[in-house]
Amino acid sequence: MDYKYIEQLIERYFQCETTLQEEQILSAFFAQNEQEVPEQLRQYQPLFAAMQPEEILDDDFDQRILASIEEPHAVKAHTISMHERLQPLFRAAAVVAIMLTLGNAMNITFKQDRNSDEDINYAAYKDTYDDPAVAYDQMEDALQLISEGFSHVQRSDSVGHDSLYIEVR
Amino acid sequence: MKKIDFRTDVLPLKNELYRLALRITLNPAEAEDTVQDTMLKVWNRREQWDEIESIEAFCLTICRNLALDKVKRTETQNATLDDSHDPPDRSYASNPEEQAVQRDRITLVRRLIDQLPEKQRSCMQLRDIEGKSYKEIANVIGISEQQVKINIFRARQAIRQKYNETENYGL
Numbered sequence: 001m002d003y004k005y006i007e008q009l010i011e012r013y014f015q016c017e018t019t020l021q022e023e024q025i026l027s028a029f030f031a032q033n034e035q036e037v038p039e040q041l042r043q044y045q046p047l048f049a050a051m052q053p054e055e056i057l058d059d060d061f062d063q064r065i066l067a068s069i070e071e072p073h074a075v076k077a078h079t080i081s082m083h084e085r086l087q088p089l090f091r092a093a094a095v096v097a098i099m100l101t102l103g104n105a106m107n108i109t110f111k112q113d114r115n116s117d118e119d120i121n122y123a124a125y126k127d128t129y130d131d132p133a134v135a136y137d138q139m140e141d142a143l144q145l146i147s148e149g150f151s152h153v154q155r156s157d158s159v160g161h162d163s164l165y166i167e168v169r
Numbered sequence: 170m171k172k173i174d175f176r177t178d179v180l181p182l183k184n185e186l187y188r189l190a191l192r193i194t195l196n197p198a199e200a201e202d203t204v205q206d207t208m209l210k211v212w213n214r215r216e217q218w219d220e221i222e223s224i225e226a227f228c229l230t231i232c233r234n235l236a237l238d239k240v241k242r243t244e245t246q247n248a249t250l251d252d253s254h255d256p257p258d259r260s261y262a263s264n265p266e267e268q269a270v271q272r273d274r275i276t277l278v279r280r281l282i283d284q285l286p287e288k289q290r291s292c293m294q295l296r297d298i299e300g301k302s303y304k305e306i307a308n309v310i311g312i313s314e315q316q317v318k319i320n321i322f323r324a325r326q327a328i329r330q331k332y333n334e335t336e337n338y339g340l
Contacts, residue, residue, distance in 0.1 A: 050278035
């Protein structure tokens, strides 16, 4: 077998002209069984065999690291449905709704109370007429109506008074 | 850009970060501490993840800086007595098994890498072991691509030379 290529690669390796791929080829070549490597290249084998990554850390190390950072990633992600996620919002909305309802109800009752009070509050009454003469006329008309009503009732009540009434008039 | 998740995107980088930290600090315990600090630092800056171009390069940069800090601190404190990286001419020659010899040679190369200057070590680690492009390495270390290339070139030459020296005369 021809090892010219490998020899060439080794030469270029020591000149720092090899690419990463070529260095991988070399490493793979020397990683094979010692007996398979030809005599003239065997001297290089330890050089490349020493380049195999070896030292590693065990799983205990992982545990320690993860424990020391108290990693929130380690917490299992639990899925929250849309409903669950919006629940606080719903609650807040419900509370607001209840408050509004109660407030409204109270408001209405108080308002009604105040309205009935206002009915007897004569001071709040406003004048209906600007001209005192017109008011006087209206008042007289109203009183006349009442007095007429009275006299009507009286007339139907007692006929005897009729003649007296007419006389007085 | 997709959302970055700590578990799936950052945590799996731990081994890569660890190897880089180990390459710089040359001490497994220190390297592990460095990776831990890196992870925490990255985690604490999670608000900025969206603005980061490459989380991997970001982590590597932080890791390298923290490792360098650690090295500096230990250097000022005391000379390390832990001589696990003593000269590479120890016992491999005395082992009669060919396979064991081969393993020892690999260990030797690793030690040789550890003896390189930090920049060359980091560049070589990222290129030859983690398989990063020159551009990514330049990004992580904060130097130009050309300088990365020079560092890797020097590292490879030094490793080859030292290895040959030890193999031929060091026995």
